[in-house]
Amino acid sequence: MSRPRFTPLVQSLPSTVPFVGPETQERAMGRAFKARLGANESVFGPSPAVQAAMQAALPDIWMYADPTHLALREALSARHDVPVENIVVGEGIDGLLGLLVRVLVSDGTPVVTSRGAYPTFNYHVTSFGGRLVQVPYRDDHEDPDALVAAAHSEGAPLVYIANPDNPMGSWHGAEVIEGMLDALPEGCVLCLDEAYMEFAPDGTEPRIDPEDDRVIRMRTFSKAQGMAGARVGYAIGSRRMIEAFGKVKNHFSMTRLSLVGAEAAARDATWIPHVRREVVAARARIAAIAEANGLTALPSATNFVAVDCGRDGDFAKAVLSALIERGVFVRMPFAEPENRCIRVSAGTPEMLDVLEAVLPEALAEARAAR
């Protein structure tokens, strides 16, 4: 049989995915999770204004959406005080990371990130032929100095950092990120993933000129806005960068309902303060549950908490597996020594009741197995 002539790059790629969804685990187990605390979704949902806007737009889905996404970009422009020309909308940060990598990375291009940071970024770098350079975390934080040093030594055109960080929940103050920009090598772009910024303390968000070519900021409606299933992310970057995205992206990738919903979210000033209060309470509850079981919750500027299980990665993995068996969907960091933790998303009180009920058993099972 005649075989397709895949590119050498595609032939060289493994068949991996960055994340296995909880639905796949549920099918394997033959039952649904009782507490969905693994993907840092917002269990507090989208705002009523978002749902109303999307419902009203349902009869219009026979029409393609405006491929310029202008209405949403205008709402974001007003929210961030940034010109619309500096904003691009995409299918979540995941989609925008793919575009960013595509315009900067080709065969063998070195790209710097932290070992154990967001795997979907790595997936895109590898699948566009780039060469990943990974530096360790330092004290459970991504290490700006090490990232910048690697960018210099490797001559990298692209460096990734998430602030606040996923999976550890740690963060750097605005001045640290601003300092990184000044320290980067000439022509290097910082991909600043701010997916969790809405949960961070005051003083975390750096002051950045939107025309600054040294950085592109990634934001999302998936976390604080409770719209993960609507797939809306956006990036703020220089016009030069936004125009480069426009040369290669699928201009008709966004759904009409998601754009309408995101616009309503961007114009609703009340929802994020509400969600933030719920998340603060949930983080405190997770920390209390951890402490009651002899574990340590790490400080978090996100909608999840990294819980230090106090031993090595194998032990944390055993705890994770025991929680999953008991109907609690959680995930954990990939790299040592961060993988001594499990990562628990801010849940509803009912979901955290389940966690509280099963964590002692899960720990006992994990301890007995070692």
Next chain:
Amino acid sequence: MSRPRFTPLVQSLPSTVPFVGPETQERAMGRAFKARLGANESVFGPSPAVQAAMQAALPDIWMYADPTHLALREALSARHDVPVENIVVGEGIDGLLGLLVRVLVSDGTPVVTSRGAYPTFNYHVTSFGGRLVQVPYRDDHEDPDALVAAAHSEGAPLVYIANPDNPMGSWHGAEVIEGMLDALPEGCVLCLDEAYMEFAPDGTEPRIDPEDDRVIRMRTFSKAQGMAGARVGYAIGSRRMIEAFGKVKNHFSMTRLSLVGAEAAARDATWIPHVRREVVAARARIAAIAEANGLTALPSATNFVAVDCGRDGDFAKAVLSALIERGVFVRMPFAEPENRCIRVSAGTPEMLDVLEAVLPEALAEARAAR
């Protein structure tokens, strides 16, 4: 200022988009179109079952969708009697075309299509560094013999054909497409765009083994299913091809609502026959309006009609502009001699009333200008 180090390919690309949306035209004119007949959307909308399913899923949008899209793929598997392993879902055919090009095309790869065929395919080929080889239409049909001959002479790994064709509405019988597969060079993949297949006469749909590596079929919920704004397309291809897509695609690109809506559509056997009847009536009405104005409607196996304006491309363009000024959104073919036509989508009776009312003035204006 430090400039991003874009890849040489990206630096070489022009800032063009395949289509300008009607919303951009509306903003430029300062008023809305009265009849939206330019993008081959289905004015007859999505089925009530689709809207009900999406409405019921609205509160769930805080959750990411299942990245395997299994529920929708199972519904499509049942509909087409094809294993789920041979089906991949994406953000419209546009998104899937981008993936197909990505896995087969790199710098300088020759890719064969028809001059004036779907521009988004060309956009993807160019933006992945491919070299477009374009053969002319023949008697308002894409020319299978010329496409196959060019694939041989150029050593192309990829050939595009739409059946039925956009923008002409013409079609080939199943046996012509089946014959193309046998005539293609070794290792060449036919991209068979069947976006409009639901509107075609019996005998148009080829019999293809889903494991046939020589072809990938593209289908969509944007046309007959009335869900253009939900961005759901799918491809049927060999497991080898589907696995290649999985190595590079954004696994979290699809929205929860769109997947739920498409699943409801795929399981609803009643809607497409209804839409088909409406489209047959609308095509006849467009033909009657054309004839009453001394123009000729071409036969159509789609939800639009190419109307031959009887002179050259400049004249058709003048008619098009005069229609747009009068609130009728229409488009036209890009290449000679097909650009003697304008392309009118099947509209509601009210929309076609507008067309009927303004076409005589538009023609008079175009004739006066020449």
